[in-house]
Amino acid sequence: MIRPVLAEEWAEVKELRLTALRDPVAHLAFLETYEEAAARPDSFWRDRTARAAQEAGAVRQFVAVTEAGQWVGTVAVLIEEAGTKDWAGLPVERRQGHLIGVYVAPDHRGGGLTRALFAAALEWAWQRGAERVRLIVHPENGRALGFYRKAGFVRSGVTVPLAGKPGEHEWEMVYERSRSDG
Numbered sequence: 001m002i003r004p005v006l007a008e009e010w011a012e013v014k015e016l017r018l019t020a021l022r023d024p025v026a027h028l029a030f031l032e033t034y035e036e037a038a039a040r041p042d043s044f045w046r047d048r049t050a051r052a053a054q055e056a057g058a059v060r061q062f063v064a065v066t067e068a069g070q071w072v073g074t075v076a077v078l079i080e081e082a083g084t085k086d087w088a089g090l091p092v093e094r095r096q097g098h099l100i101g102v103y104v105a106p107d108h109r110g111g112g113l114t115r116a117l118f119a120a121a122l123e124w125a126w127q128r129g130a131e132r133v134r135l136i137v138h139p140e141n142g143r144a145l146g147f148y149r150k151a152g153f154v155r156s157g158v159t160v161p162l163a164g165k166p167g168e169h170e171w172e173m174v175y176e177r178s179r180s181d182g
């Protein structure tokens with residue numbers, strides 16, 4: 001089942017994030033390390049989960065939960081407002097969704113689960129009035145790139161310098177809302 005997180009599920013949110021940060025490609029996939037995340041106090045996870053559980057907030061986190069109750073995938077969507085600046089200091093020209101924290105457990109990859117997570121995330125972004133949805137991906141993260149292309153994301157041409165890694169850049173990929181996208 002794909003659903004948004006509930007405010008009280010902060011311990012599950014934390015556990016899934018720590019699992020994601022132990023993935024072999026975590027150094028390409030996420031800007032945070034396992035050690036940084038593991039050192040955060042419970043209050044951090046409580047606040048983060050409470051924010052991401054709101055239906056009409058600035059961010060919403062979706063999770064894939066098996067029938068046995070196991071959390072096996074996640075994506076979060078930030079709403080970025082036109083006229084603001086993003087985390088990298090670049091101007092946001094249109095209201096848009098920004099997908100972050102994309103992770104699916106190895107046993108659940110390659111099927112329809114990642115697609116279903118993305119469908120839920122995009123639908124929420126369109127409901128919130130986003131004109132497009134973007135994400136940032138490391139060019140060496142071949143599997144993520146392959147999935148994003150398959151899901152209809154294309155490179156925008158914008159690259160983002162990687163903090164702490166001089167000369168390395170990540171790619172922005174975008175999905176433009178079309179008439180069939182709700």
Ligand SMILES: CC(C)(COP(=O)(O)OP(=O)(O)OC[C@H]1O[C@@H](n2cnc3c(N)ncnc32)[C@H](O)[C@@H]1OP(=O)(O)O)[C@@H](O)C(=O)NCCC(=O)NCCS
Nearest residue numbers: 023025029102103104109110111114137142143144146147
């Ligand atoms: C990224 C992720 C969510 C993608 O979900 P997934 O279920 O694995 O994706 P899929 O297997 O459906 O699609 C990947 C596609 O890329 C292809 N692919 C796999 N490895 C590849 C590589 N090294 N280079 C190019 N393409 C590759 C696959 O063949 C597949 O395409 P196909 O269905 O046409 O065969 C998942 O792999 C994951 O959680 N990875 C670890 C965390 C991560 O990298 N997150 C993204 C951060 S930006």
